[in-house]
Structures are given as structure tokens and as C-alpha cells.
Amino acid sequence: MAEPPVLFKRTKPKHTQRSRISTPDPDAAPTTGEDDSPSAVAAKLRKKTRAKAKSTLSFGGDEEEGEGEVFKLKKSSLSKKLQLGKSSIGIPPSAFEPTIARQSTGPTYDAAYLSQLKASTPTARPPVLTGESYDVDVSMDVDSPGQLSTLSSIADDAGAETAIPSASSILAAKEKRDRLRKSKVGEDFISLSLTKRDDFSQGPHPESRLMREEDELGDADDEYAEFTSAQERIALGKKSRKKEAQKRRAEMNEMIIDAEEEDEETQEWEQEQLRRGGLRPESAEPAPKPVYKPAPIPPVTPIPTMGAAIARLTQSMSELTTSHAQHSAAMSKLGEEQRLLDAREKEMREMIAKAEDKRSWFNAFREWVESVATFLDEKFPPLEKLEDEHISLVKERADMVAARRRAEDEDDLILFLGTPPSLQPQPEEVDELGRTIPSANSPHARANRNAAREARRLRRRATNQQARQEEEGFSTDSELPPGDEDDYRTAMGQLLADAKGIMADVKADEFRDPNAGLGKWFGEWRSKFGDIYTGAWGGLGMIGAWEFWVRLEILGWDPLERPRSLDSFSWYKSLYNYSRPSEADDEDEPELGPDGDLVSAMITTALIPRFCRILEGGGLDAYSATDIRRLVDLMEEIEISVDKQNPKFELLLKSVHTVFSTAVEATEATLAPFLELNQPRFDPAAIPARRRFLTRRYKLLRNLVQWRKHAGDRYGLGTLAIRLVTSSMLPVAESGWEVGGEDIMRKVVQALPSELIPPSLQHLRAA
Incomplete structure (x- = not known):
């Protein structure tokens, strides 16, 4: 496992006015007392501040404080092995590896030093730097000669005097701002972006103050923070570093436990992948030779007698006979069931065929019956009409015979019983044509x-x-x-x-x-x-x-x-x-x-x-x-x-x-x-x-x-x-x-x- 990088804690110094500091000559000898230059004073101040700073190490090292003692870094055995490995191979240290400067002894704050410091402190605001901008958040730690030269240049610039703007220039600046505000021309602020707002699309409603959902959610940093380490924080305090170290150890233990719990299939798969990647030779170690183990000697058993063997064989024979009879009965039963199933299947097929024939025949029969019903509906009315006509002819003939017979009976009754009043002859009637x-x-x-x-x-x-022989009547x-x-x-x-x-x-x-x-x-x-x-x-x-x-x-x-x-x-x-x-x-x-x-x-x-x-x-x-x-x-x-x-x-x-x-x-x-x-x-x-x-x-x-x-x-x-x-x-x-x-x-x-x-x-x- 690679050694985790060293983390440094940034200290934010108090923002004070400084005078330009001149760059000291590296060849000149250091001076003390009143002849010390402002750079020397700044160097002393830096040493004092650096002595009180605490470094934060990611691998759980504790800080040790001491006045006048050089900071010593405690390394783990793993980092020592890595350092030994590098030195033995002859590989120079990487330029990216952080270097830790030794801590110097802090200055002594006596009356002479404070008066000298007061005399060298400028009373005016330092001028605005036209070149490199000074970041007050940069740590005072000096890690390289380049950083030391930068601090020296800053200290030299702080010693120069700064010009104070006049009242007329301030008034002119205010009027210019009011004029720009009223005319709304240009921007009244300095944009931190290198592009203007007009260079990008403002959306369908540029005048709206409502924020869109995609703008509010951002670039999904919060959503995927768990996977992008966006929520990780740098441990700055002693307790927090201890907690981080304990948490890291627990995670390492869990990973070790998970690695030890791998089954044989996973190990085989990993070995196969290593072999395919060329990280493991094809040839495996030869299997160990088998050790000869003699066969165990069975215990001594008595020789079976004839009677016991015959009894055992007889019992086995009876069991086999019974089992055979049961199996034969089951086979015959299954055969009978199979025969019945075949017969039933044949009957079902015949029933299906008969049902289909019945359905088709009854469909044809129904159609024919409907045609017969239509025929009878058409032919029955004329038949009934002719039947009624036949009855009317028979009735008419019977009425004619009955009327004639009644008239003959009345004629005979008149001859021997007289003529009743109802049958008396009526006077002759004449119709409209004069006929009688x-x-x-x-x-x-x-x-x-x-x-x-x-x-x-x-x-x-x-x-x-x-009829000739019949009597009259x-x-x-x-x-x-x-x-x-x-x-x-x-x-x-x-x-x-x-x-x-x-x-x-x-x-x-x-x-x-x-x-x-x-x-x-x-x-x-x-x-x-x-x-x-x-x-x-x-x-x-x-x-x-x-x-x-x-x-x-x-x-x-x-x-x-x-x-x-x-x-x-x-x-x-x-x-x-x-x-x-x-x-x-x-x-x-x-x-x-x-x-x-x-x-x-x-x-x-x-x-x-x-x-x-x-x-x-x-x-x-x-x-x-x-x-x-x-x-x-x-x-x-x-x-x-x-x-x-x-x-x-x-x-x-x-x-x-x-x-x-x-x-x-x-x-x-x-x-x-x-x-x-x-x-x-x-x-x-x-x-x-x-x-x-x-x-x-x-x-x-x-x-x-x-x-x-x-x-x-x-x-x-x-x-x-x-x-x-x-x-x-x-x-x-x-x-x-x-x-x-x-x-x-x-x-x-x-x-x-x-x-x-x-x-x-x-x-x-x-x-």
C-alpha cells in the first residue's frame, strides 16, 4: 500500500498593513540588534510564527512541541521500508513528495526588539501590486527557496510609501459611478468570470428571477458526492485526526477480513486473472509426492456356520420372492390400468368423432326443418281455405235436402192434421217488375x-x-x-x-x-x-x-x-x-x-x-x-x-x-x-x-x-x-x-x- 501524502494545515495570519520589504542578499551575513534589516525582522517573525504552527499528518502522527527543537517526523515501519527500498535501488526522491522544513527557534520579545519593530513598521497603506497578487490565505510555511524569495519581495514592497487619493479624484469617481448607474451602461461590478453574461444563452425567459430546477440542483455534485469524495473533509484538529485514523484502521480491518473470507472459487478466478495478465508464471509448483499409507488390516471375523448362512439365504430368498410378487402385482395392475386408459382413450376418441358427426348432422337437420317450417307456413293457409270450402259445399247440400224433407213433412201433416195459421197460404206478392x-x-x-x-x-x-219393394216413405x-x-x-x-x-x-x-x-x-x-x-x-x-x-x-x-x-x-x-x-x-x-x-x-x-x-x-x-x-x-x-x-x-x-x-x-x-x-x-x-x-x-x-x-x-x-x-x-x-x-x-x-x-x-x- 502506498504511503498517504502529508497534509499541512493552513494558518490565516492577521491582515495588517505592511511596507515593501526589500529582498535580502543571500551572501550577506546575518546581523542582529539595531542594524538588522526589515527582511531579517520578517524572517525572525516567520520563525516565531512557524514554531507555534502544528502540522497535520494523514497517517496519525502526533505533534511534539518544543522551544528551540527541530520538528521530527515519526514514520511508520511501512514508510521506512519504502524509503529503504528507494534508497537501495538508487531512485531519487520524487519532486512531488513534500519536504518538511526544520523549525527554528522563535525570537525573544524584549523592549529593544519591540522598539525596533515599531520604528520599522510603515504607517501608510501599501500600494496595490501590479504584478503578482498576494494571497493572505497562503501558509507562512517556507517549503522551497522560491517561496522564500516571494516573501522577500512582498516584504520589500511593503516598505514603500503609498499615495493617498485626493478629494477631487474621489468625487470624480463617485460622479462617474452615479452617471453609470443612471445610464445603466456597462457593469457596476468587476466580474470574476472571464466571459460576459451575454455570451451564454439566457433561456426562454431571461427576464425571470425564478431559478430553474437544473440550475438549482447544480452539476449533480451533491447527488453523487458519496462517489466523488466531495463530502470528504481534511482533519485539522488532533481529535479529528485520531478519529480519521481510527476510521481508516477499521476500514482496513474490514477489507482484510473481506479478503480473508474469499472462497476457493474467487481465489481461483484471481489466480487465473493474474496468470492471464502475465503477473504469475504458467507453471505451478509441483504437487507434493504422496506419502505411502499402508492399508488397514481388517479385524478378525469368525467363520460363518452353515445353518446361519442357510437361514440368511432363506430369509433373503423369501424377501426377494415377496418383493417379486409385489412388483409383479404392481406391474400387472399398471398394465391393467394402461389397458383401461387405452380403452378409455379409444372411447373418448370415438365419442369425440360421434359428437362431431352428431353436431354436423343436427346442423343439417335443423336447416332442413327450418326449410320445412317455411314451406308449411306458406302452404297451410290455402289448404285450410279449401277445407272450409268443402265443408260449406257439404252443408249447403245437406240444407237443401233437409228443407225439401221438411216441406214434404208439412204437406203430409196438413193433409191429416189441418193447416196451422203459420202455414196458411199467403196472398200472392208481386215484385217491382210485376212478376208474381x-x-x-x-x-x-x-x-x-x-x-x-x-x-x-x-x-x-x-x-x-x-226400391221397388220399399213401402211409401x-x-x-x-x-x-x-x-x-x-x-x-x-x-x-x-x-x-x-x-x-x-x-x-x-x-x-x-x-x-x-x-x-x-x-x-x-x-x-x-x-x-x-x-x-x-x-x-x-x-x-x-x-x-x-x-x-x-x-x-x-x-x-x-x-x-x-x-x-x-x-x-x-x-x-x-x-x-x-x-x-x-x-x-x-x-x-x-x-x-x-x-x-x-x-x-x-x-x-x-x-x-x-x-x-x-x-x-x-x-x-x-x-x-x-x-x-x-x-x-x-x-x-x-x-x-x-x-x-x-x-x-x-x-x-x-x-x-x-x-x-x-x-x-x-x-x-x-x-x-x-x-x-x-x-x-x-x-x-x-x-x-x-x-x-x-x-x-x-x-x-x-x-x-x-x-x-x-x-x-x-x-x-x-x-x-x-x-x-x-x-x-x-x-x-x-x-x-x-x-x-x-x-x-x-x-x-x-x-x-x-x-x-x-x-x-x-x-x-x-x-
């Missing part, structure tokens, strides 16, 4: 109706052999006149043509044929995703969409007018095959699928509501035995697919009961005014008229009883039959009991079941 409006109950109108009835009877007998007589019949047939033909026109603009086969569209998609859904299909009731959803094609196919069909079995329709065959996806055996029918019998669902959904509207609208004639027979056949066919307890089947039975009840009520309404009048007259045509009226009611009763046999006594069919006999037939028969009434009532008793025979007719049964 015929009255409905005029003799001429009745004659025309009788003639038309005879013509229909003759025509029916000519075409039908059975037993025929249904529900045919329309030829003109009206032709108009009805034309309207029905136009209706069927309009039904075909609904699908005229449809070209796709999957919309024209539901079996190619609905059957294909829903069948694929059932085969691929059966659980979802069953849970979502896919079969009922297909029925709801297929209903349009079923209703379109049966549009214009009257099941009683044109009898046709249900299995002859294409929708019946398609749904029958769809409901039975499995192949049929040679003997048994194919089993039903998860949907059950969809034919039954379609009948209850689409056909029965349609049949109810047709029957109630006039498609069923209660006086027609043919219609009743066809209705029974149709109901038996429906019962094969639909349970009798089904609410839709009950609705169909109720519609048939409504038709019979309407016919009985119409008979009572027609007969009521004639029974109130009851004014029979002698007329040869009265007897056949009464027979015709009772025969027509007898036919209605037979149809009612026949339907009751098939449907049972539901909705009061037996009560309705008794009501027809007691309120409509018996009063008319009693009015002509001897002329045919008794015979008709005997037929009634024979047709009625025993529980339905009224008490007033029980005697006819016994007879």
Missing part, C-alpha cells in the same frame, strides 16, 4: 212438390230393384234435383283441382313426397341417435309435420258418400312401414319401433277432427240407412288403431249423437204447431200421408237403434230414442190408430230393445 212471387205453402207449390216427389220415386224405382229421398246435383259435382271437381294446384309450384321430391323427406330425415335420426329421438318424442314431431300431406290427400273426400278404406291411402302405408322398421317374419308382422303405431297418432291428430266437421256439417244423413252402415264400418276401422277410451274417439261419437239429436229436434219443431191445431179433415190422401210421415220417423228410429248397438248408450242415445217415439210418433199414430197407426207402432215395439219400450206401448209387445 210464388208462396211456399200455396196449393200450386204443394202440387209441384208432390209431382217432383213422384218423379224421383219413379226414377229411383227404375234404377234400383230394392221408407226411402231416404236424399237425392238432389238434376240441376243442383250437377252444380254440386262441378264445385267438388273445382275443389279437387284447387287442391292439386297447391303443390303445382313444388319441384323438390322431399317436399312433394313426405316419405322421401320427413321419412328419410326422421328415420335417420331414429337409427343414429335413438336415445335423443325417443327422449324428444321425434315420432310425434314427424306426425305434426306430416299432417299437412295427410289433410291434402283426404281433401274433398266424404267417407260416407264415397266409402274408402284407410289403408288405401299412401300416407297410411308410409306411416305403417315407418312405425315398423324391423323386417317382418314369414308368419308374424314386424314389431313396432320406439314410436309405437304412428298410424293411430295420425288418425287421432288429423282424421278424426276432420270427420267430426264433415259429419256435423251435413255429411251424415240421420234418415239414411246407407250412411249409418258406412259410418259403422268406418268406426270399426278406426277402432283398430284408436282406443275407444281415447278423447278424440269420444269426440267422434259425440258428433254422431249431435246429428241424431238435431234430426229429432227438427221433427218435434215441425210437428208442434200441427199437434196444437189437431183439426183432422176427411181426405182420401190423409191415410197415405200419415203412413208416410210415421214410416219416415220409423226409419230414423231404426238408424238410431242400430247406431246405439254399435256405440252403446253413450250421451243418452236410448233416451233420445224414447223421446222420438213418445213425442213425435205416438201422437201422430193415435190420430189414425185404426188406419195404419197401430201397425207402425207395432213395428216400433219390435225394433226397440225391451228396456226402451215406453209403458204406453207395452200392451203391443204382449200382443
Whole structure:
């Protein structure tokens, strides 16, 4: 470690006026007493002052004071070694090393010396030096001959007298300063800087007195003072030097401790760096030769016996066997788990593939269903309009037949019960054109109706052999006149043509044929995703969409007018095959699928509501035995697919009961005014008229009883039959009991079941 430099303490002498001191002659001998020159006096003064000064050493040396003794510097052993090293090598001391002057003995302050000093002290201010400026802060220590010559020159200059300025020059200087201050020209101070203020940029606001942040912070000396030694201070006092020395020793100890705590990796790295820098030779010292150490002799062990060895081997064998069994079990378990994981992975991959197929298929299915929904939204309104038109045609035809039958009944009742006031012939009315409006109950109108009835009877007998044997009034007589019949047939033909026109603009086969569209998609859904299909009731959803094609196919069909079995329709065959996806055996029918019998669902959904509207609208004639027979056949066919307890089947039975009840009520309404009048007259045509009226009611009763046999006594069919006999037939028969009434009532008793025979007719049964 290099020796720290020597620090000297500066002493600031008292600022006093001095006279110029002349430079002393170095060759002249020193003088004492009164002949001493001012330079000698200054030299003595310097020696006295120097004797009291204290030097500050950075390496902790203490000062020693003594009068007349030379200052001795105590050096450490390290500095002595360095000095010895320099002297031995022969290197001269550096010019930068400080030299320490010996301290001289201080002067004696006696009366003669003080008087001499007073006499030599100038009383005027020394003149301003034009050459070198004197720094009062410079130490009085004389370290070199150059400094001694400088002090001598200063002392010589101090002896010269200084001129005092006059009052006029002082006044002129003051006026000049005032003038410059007022004119603000130039600077009123002497700048310490070699440059002017205008030479530098004044910033964006030169007139502002605020200090910028960068000017206030300075050049970061305070911020980085810890690293630039800006905060270090020179120790001047004895105590401060001791503290600095102790602090330095503590730091050195810490550095030594840190150096000793270096690990092997750090030392190796330092050695490698020294080797790379050429400060350490490549070759290292040879490793010391290994010292031979003999192997230790093992202790004597007894020879093992056979039994102990066999026991030890047996135990080891058992342990190995157990370990092997455990490892084998663990291996087999791991293999089983691996197999299960592989199987599970395969299943997961299959599930993912199925899920993707399901997603793609259902997306396509959803798009197709949306297209079908759009198609049905467009086609259903015209279909419903045509259905309503068909019902209106059937109702119009039934109303025409019922009106003609009521007029014929009134004509017959007038013949044997008289004419009630409400049916008296009205005077002929004339319209605005002068034409006569015929009255409905005029003799001429009745004659025309009788003639038309005879013509229909003759025509029916000519075409039908059975009609020739029927008695008068037993025929249904529900045919329309030829003109009206032709108009009805034309309207029905136009209706069927309009039904075909609904699908005229449809070209796709999957919309024209539901079996190619609905059957294909829903069948694929059932085969691929059966659980979802069953849970979502896919079969009922297909029925709801297929209903349009079923209703379109049966549009214009009257099941009683044109009898046709249900299995002859294409929708019946398609749904029958769809409901039975499995192949049929040679003997048994194919089993039903998860949907059950969809034919039954379609009948209850689409056909029965349609049949109810047709029957109630006039498609069923209660006086027609043919219609009743066809209705029974149709109901038996429906019962094969639909349970009798089904609410839709009950609705169909109720519609048939409504038709019979309407016919009985119409008979009572027609007969009521004639029974109130009851004014029979002698007329040869009265007897056949009464027979015709009772025969027509007898036919209605037979149809009612026949339907009751098939449907049972539901909705009061037996009560309705008794009501027809007691309120409509018996009063008319009693009015002509001897002329045919008794015979008709005997037929009634024979047709009625025993529980339905009224008490007033029980005697006819016994007879």
C-alpha cells in the first residue's frame, strides 16, 4: 500500500498593513540588534510564527512541541521500508513528495526588539501590486527557496510609501459611478468570470428571477458526492485526526477480513486473472509426492456356520420372492390400468368423432326443418281455405235436402192434421217488375212438390230393384234435383283441382313426397341417435309435420258418400312401414319401433277432427240407412288403431249423437204447431200421408237403434230414442190408430230393445 501524502494545515495570519520589504542578499551575513534589516525582522517573525504552527499528518502522527527543537517526523515501519527500498535501488526522491522544513527557534520579545519593530513598521497603506497578487490565505510555511524569495519581495514592497487619493479624484469617481448607474451602461461590478453574461444563452425567459430546477440542483455534485469524495473533509484538529485514523484502521480491518473470507472459487478466478495478465508464471509448483499409507488390516471375523448362512439365504430368498410378487402385482395392475386408459382413450376418441358427426348432422337437420317450417307456413293457409270450402259445399247440400224433407213433412201433416195459421197460404206478392212471387205453402207449390216427389220415386224405382219393394216413405229421398246435383259435382271437381294446384309450384321430391323427406330425415335420426329421438318424442314431431300431406290427400273426400278404406291411402302405408322398421317374419308382422303405431297418432291428430266437421256439417244423413252402415264400418276401422277410451274417439261419437239429436229436434219443431191445431179433415190422401210421415220417423228410429248397438248408450242415445217415439210418433199414430197407426207402432215395439219400450206401448209387445 502506498504511503498517504502529508497534509499541512493552513494558518490565516492577521491582515495588517505592511511596507515593501526589500529582498535580502543571500551572501550577506546575518546581523542582529539595531542594524538588522526589515527582511531579517520578517524572517525572525516567520520563525516565531512557524514554531507555534502544528502540522497535520494523514497517517496519525502526533505533534511534539518544543522551544528551540527541530520538528521530527515519526514514520511508520511501512514508510521506512519504502524509503529503504528507494534508497537501495538508487531512485531519487520524487519532486512531488513534500519536504518538511526544520523549525527554528522563535525570537525573544524584549523592549529593544519591540522598539525596533515599531520604528520599522510603515504607517501608510501599501500600494496595490501590479504584478503578482498576494494571497493572505497562503501558509507562512517556507517549503522551497522560491517561496522564500516571494516573501522577500512582498516584504520589500511593503516598505514603500503609498499615495493617498485626493478629494477631487474621489468625487470624480463617485460622479462617474452615479452617471453609470443612471445610464445603466456597462457593469457596476468587476466580474470574476472571464466571459460576459451575454455570451451564454439566457433561456426562454431571461427576464425571470425564478431559478430553474437544473440550475438549482447544480452539476449533480451533491447527488453523487458519496462517489466523488466531495463530502470528504481534511482533519485539522488532533481529535479529528485520531478519529480519521481510527476510521481508516477499521476500514482496513474490514477489507482484510473481506479478503480473508474469499472462497476457493474467487481465489481461483484471481489466480487465473493474474496468470492471464502475465503477473504469475504458467507453471505451478509441483504437487507434493504422496506419502505411502499402508492399508488397514481388517479385524478378525469368525467363520460363518452353515445353518446361519442357510437361514440368511432363506430369509433373503423369501424377501426377494415377496418383493417379486409385489412388483409383479404392481406391474400387472399398471398394465391393467394402461389397458383401461387405452380403452378409455379409444372411447373418448370415438365419442369425440360421434359428437362431431352428431353436431354436423343436427346442423343439417335443423336447416332442413327450418326449410320445412317455411314451406308449411306458406302452404297451410290455402289448404285450410279449401277445407272450409268443402265443408260449406257439404252443408249447403245437406240444407237443401233437409228443407225439401221438411216441406214434404208439412204437406203430409196438413193433409191429416189441418193447416196451422203459420202455414196458411199467403196472398200472392208481386215484385217491382210485376212478376208474381210464388208462396211456399200455396196449393200450386204443394202440387209441384208432390209431382217432383213422384218423379224421383219413379226414377229411383227404375234404377234400383230394392226400391221397388220399399213401402211409401221408407226411402231416404236424399237425392238432389238434376240441376243442383250437377252444380254440386262441378264445385267438388273445382275443389279437387284447387287442391292439386297447391303443390303445382313444388319441384323438390322431399317436399312433394313426405316419405322421401320427413321419412328419410326422421328415420335417420331414429337409427343414429335413438336415445335423443325417443327422449324428444321425434315420432310425434314427424306426425305434426306430416299432417299437412295427410289433410291434402283426404281433401274433398266424404267417407260416407264415397266409402274408402284407410289403408288405401299412401300416407297410411308410409306411416305403417315407418312405425315398423324391423323386417317382418314369414308368419308374424314386424314389431313396432320406439314410436309405437304412428298410424293411430295420425288418425287421432288429423282424421278424426276432420270427420267430426264433415259429419256435423251435413255429411251424415240421420234418415239414411246407407250412411249409418258406412259410418259403422268406418268406426270399426278406426277402432283398430284408436282406443275407444281415447278423447278424440269420444269426440267422434259425440258428433254422431249431435246429428241424431238435431234430426229429432227438427221433427218435434215441425210437428208442434200441427199437434196444437189437431183439426183432422176427411181426405182420401190423409191415410197415405200419415203412413208416410210415421214410416219416415220409423226409419230414423231404426238408424238410431242400430247406431246405439254399435256405440252403446253413450250421451243418452236410448233416451233420445224414447223421446222420438213418445213425442213425435205416438201422437201422430193415435190420430189414425185404426188406419195404419197401430201397425207402425207395432213395428216400433219390435225394433226397440225391451228396456226402451215406453209403458204406453207395452200392451203391443204382449200382443
